[in-house]
Amino acid sequence: MNLEDAVLLAIAEGMSNPKYIAKNINVDLEDVRVAIDNLKAEGLIVKKIRGFIFKKEVYELTKRGFERVERIKEELKKVANDFKIAYESGDRARLERLYHEYQHFIPLMIMFGLIDAIWLSILLSDFDIAELDDSGFDDIDSDFDMEF
Numbered sequence: 001m002n003l004e005d006a007v008l009l010a011i012a013e014g015m016s017n018p019k020y021i022a023k024n025i026n027v028d029l030e031d032v033r034v035a036i037d038n039l040k041a042e043g044l045i046v047k048k049i050r051g052f053i054f055k056k057e058v059y060e061l062t063k064r065g066f067e068r069v070e071r072i073k074e075e076l077k078k079v080a081n082d083f084k085i086a087y088e089s090g091d092r093a094r095l096e097r098l099y100h101e102y103q104h105f106i107p108l109m110i111m112f113g114l115i116d117a118i119w120l121s122i123l124l125s126d127f128d129i130a131e132l133d134d135s136g137f138d139d140i141d142s143d144f145d146m147e148f
Contacts, residue, residue, distance in 0.1 A: 001072065001075060001076075001102070001105065003027060003031060003032075003035050003104060004035045004038055004039055005068075005072050005105075006025050006027075006035075006104040006105055006108060007021055007025070007032055007035040007036060007039060008039055008044060008045070008061070008065060008068060008069060008072065009069060009072055009073075009105070009108045009112075010024060010025060010108060011039075011045055011059050011060070011061060011065075012061055012065075012066070012069045013108065013111050013112070016057075016058035016059045016060070017056075017058075018032045018033055018036060024107055025104045025105075025107060025108065026103070026104060026107075027104060036059060039059075039065070040059075042064075043062055043064055043065075044061065044062055044064055044065035044068055045059045045060060045061055045062060045065050046059070046060055046062055047059055048060055073112060073114075076102075076105060076108075076109050076112070076114050077114055079098065079102055079105070079109070079114075080109055080114040080115045082094075082098055083095065083098055083115060083120075086098060106120065
């Protein structure tokens with residue numbers, strides 16, 4: 001999985017503003033714009049103009065985009081399970097590797113209900129991962145029920 005997949009998932013979750021996406025997945029705005037251009041070129045998203053007076057650009061998934069999102073979600077379910085297994089086995093190195101490999105997907109995994117934000121914060125605080133302070137978790141609404 002790559003940044004384009006994370007951006008695609010963010011758009012699927014309703015984030016159509018590049019600045020908002022960049023903030024929520026903790027990446028540079030220009031990288032998000034490049035990912036959006038690539039997703040448009042692949043035919044996974046389309047740009048639409050919304051509003052009558054105050055027009056704004058939004059991005060929506062195409063049928064192919066929805067299909068890819070479903071595949072990404074299935075892969076993220078496996079990643080969430082890997083987090084759980086690594087935690088239960090006490091495999092600190094694996095937890096840190098998973099965190100660094102999927103750090104842009106973690107807020108999205110929380111939004112999709114694949115991992116619990118409270119469980120994750122406890123897990124990561126045990127392992128003192130410095131980047132957690134900059135991960136953008138403060139903006140995530142976690143008022144929904146999540147299971148592992």
